[in-house]
Amino acid sequence: MIDEELWRTGIAALAREYGALSPTLRERVVDLAAQVREAKQAIHDCVATVNACGICADCGGECCARGKNHVTVIDLLVYQVEGRELVSPRFDHDLCPYLGENGCQMAPSYRPFTCIIFNCDRVEGLMAPAEKDRFYKAEHRLRAVYGEFEKLFGKRFMAGLLITCERDLVRQGATLLGMGSSGTKEN
Template identity: 40%
Template sequence: MAGWDHEWQEAVSRVAAAFERLSDAARQNLEGHARGMVAHKEAMQQLVARADAAAHCAGCGGACCVRGRYHFSAVDLLVYLATAKPLFAPRFDNGLCPFLGEPECLIPAGYRPFNCITFNCDLIEDQLTRDEVSRFYRMEQELSARYAEIRALFPARSMDGPLL
């Protein structure tokens, strides 16, 4: 537990230092991308909310969230920094996904990692119309492009992969 906390703090410090080194113009550019990403993720969450995703997740106990691990990326942290959103404290002591609180995710929908916001189990996807499913997967591709746009603001590969 203490090891993960230490690794988390080191990773946060590394990304925060890169953020601080940005010029004002680059920081404003990042802020625009970050706000767009938050809105995009919220729109994706709203789409599955129409299928009553929260009730389905509660019904199975959020099995996908319980098994999730360390999907939070450097880009996800940059979005927090660029929008001045207070960062959550992961729970490395819970034996589950460290971003899973009680009773729900510690991360607001617009700030959740790519894997978390783009995964729909069959229970949820089966409740969506064919058009909604197609729209969701188009939005997933657009979200992937948004991640690439933010990574491109930094030296090659420096913001790739999970934070931990």
């Protein structure tokens, strides 16, 4: 499958699998998704104090050249939980498919884990020690919530959606979340 097909297949599977979760599991996912959003926003608020958006706009998004596999099942599950409209990736160029005319198409609190926690020296070098401390505490919280998702589903999620889709759905005929069609754990 080409990337565009993997994306479409993965998104459809995630919607289906999320819809099939038991009410208890879904409640927990909704709670964790809110924690992901809160921690990502807290991380972004720290870099906003040094005008990271302006610095990144001047730089032109050097670190966004290769983001194709940064978007994970968990990042997309947050969209799913909120019924939020997804971005439209472009797989017809060499840059990150989620990069738009004005930078990342995803709002900071929805950006992939790998992207939201990364700062180059141009940004980090301007942050005051107290701000850095807040940043690393929020990163620690975010990492812990991703860990909770992995415990909940008994599965690692740090590979990108396209990789997970190809490996689990296409090659193994399994599911993205590691659940059976009845919303229970696959073995």
